[in-house]
Amino acid sequence: MKDCIFLDNITTARVSDTAIAAMMPFFDGYYGSPVMPHEMGQNLLPYLEKSYRAIYSLFSAKESDQFVFTSSNAEAISQVMHSVYYTVSRKTGKTHFVTSSIEDAASVLAISKLQEEGCTFEMAKVGSGGHVTLDTISEAITPRTCLISISLVCALTGVVQPIAEIVELCKLRAILLHVDVTHAVGKLFVDIDELGANFVTFNGEQFHAPKGTGGLFCRGASLLPLISGEDEEKRLRGGPLNVPALIGLGQAAIEAESNKNLYCTEVARLRDKFEQQLNESYPEAHIFFKDQERAPHITTIAFPGIRNEALLYALSRKKLFANIGGGPFQQIERVLEEAGIDHVTAQCALSFSLSKETQEDEVDRAVTIITDAAKRLRRLSKVLL
């Protein structure tokens, strides 16, 4: 969309032009399938290989790590839970799962589905920093815990979760660890070695890959297919390979890797500038988690006295797009309340997320639009009270 200011890059991001260009020949000329024993299939292999290599490289994965190309992070998460249930819970009786109280729908629902199989789960509390702690995770686990499932970055607040501490605990207690890096990869340094997780899942579209792409890395644990099929993806995912999408994901991975520094510097600078200017032009605005380690592209801001839905729609009418949760995400007010923020303030918060495509003048205009809308809504709410 032309002329809009898109600050909802946690939901989706524009597909990169080079990723689109990379995909195009595979819709038309190279439309074969790698299962074909003839040239139309075999010709694809070097291109697929290049894509897989780019994806492995973005995650600093080793060749020995298993990788499954999926249609989304949600599919990857469902496959993790399915695999852990059948390969661990059913065999060992360890039927307890732990996640955090701010996880999004895909994780929470995939875990809660296993209740039908007699599994139980606990959602570890987050502290005032907006993240779980070693203490809250320790409180949540039991001798029967088989898996801890945590997002590296909370989508709505950008707060980074302390995975390094959790890894130690998992090793000590022989618990598997799943980390969803959807909102971290391409923005923070995501290295499977350093992360130390057994399962790492992600969605492609947040780093400008085409929709319908995601993935699952596995190390030191067993995987089973969620979708049954024959030889595809080393028997870990049935169904014909979506060749153009994999090529697009590979190209986006190459770009994400080379843009990592851009996120840590330029995008972070624009996010900080956005926060600072907004504080100056609308001093009532309250920026959350500024003293926490955060992803460089996300900020959560409350506008006291203004219901976030009202502000979201007012901004939308000016073609500025933000996020208040819902859909695949938790509601932002719930995420903030979990972090101890009072209900009234939490209801006034919006999440803004930049991308590598966000321009300096968009940030300037966003500050003006938000300030104007907030002042108008504030006057209105004061008149109404």
Place this chain on the structure above:
Amino acid sequence: MKDCIFLDNITTARVSDTAIAAMMPFFDGYYGSPVMPHEMGQNLLPYLEKSYRAIYSLFSAKESDQFVFTSSNAEAISQVMHSVYYTVSRKTGKTHFVTSSIEDAASVLAISKLQEEGCTFEMAKVGSGGHVTLDTISEAITPRTCLISISLVCALTGVVQPIAEIVELCKLRAILLHVDVTHAVGKLFVDIDELGANFVTFNGEQFHAPKGTGGLFCRGASLLPLISGEDEEKRLRGGPLNVPALIGLGQAAIEAESNKNLYCTEVARLRDKFEQQLNESYPEAHIFFKDQERAPHITTIAFPGIRNEALLYALSRKKLFANIGGGPFQQIERVLEEAGIDHVTAQCALSFSLSKETQEDEVDRAVTIITDAAKRLRRLSKVLL
């Protein structure tokens, strides 16, 4: 690929140009997600609505039929088995599944996976016509049968299975019916009402939709999500909607509907011409199932004395691409042996599949290439013997 003669349209087909064109704006300009409450999401709704309507129309589905847009037929099939297991088997103790002995990997493996849950299954035999019969299905079912799962068209032979008879049996015995229409839709008249199945699944790429598309219709049965998530697809499939792919599938559905007659007339004529010319130029060739009801675009032909792998590769070197099974399909020799064809002949068979894009001169050239290759390989095998 330029200059090739592509007769492996059961594995995949070239994406239609108009489907690609329809998708493009949704990679770039309209890159929002329908879960967004603002304009970037809401603007998509009329386009998505149009796609869903086109898909419903292609299958003559009613508004009351449930539909799930999936990433493939394999995913749709896994969801069917998952749903039947949890909503029927677990509740009623009906844990027996029936499929046919010529079904492809996705069905067979999705069913056999349920053995871990104490389910059992039987593969109904096919007769000399290459299809199951009311008798073989009746023999396979038990009082505990919950589901019969059959493909409307056998991919490798094109033979149409007698669904109408099976439907009656299902009604009488209160058994659910799943029909995979991947190789029928757009080629034969596929009407959910007439079909009478509870679950109808399909893959998009066989009717020139983009890869990574498939679907599942449900009527008179219960569906559960295979991929957990929030509000997406009416809570029946988690993960962000692959908007461009759905738009592409919708456009391909519009074209498939308007091309149905083309398949029944022109494509059938070319397939018949191909068979006839081949019989004339290479009389040893044996065409299977000519007296059976077949999909109009598929033919299975044996070249006695020549191993099908050798011929497949010889043709491939001349840029003519055919199929001998494997990958997601059964091996063609196994499918033919199930129909009572002797092992030696079955090993000499190839499957050729045309599409609406197949040209008359391609058929002519194919006959020449196949005849030359078969004669050469036949001489060679006689020398070797």
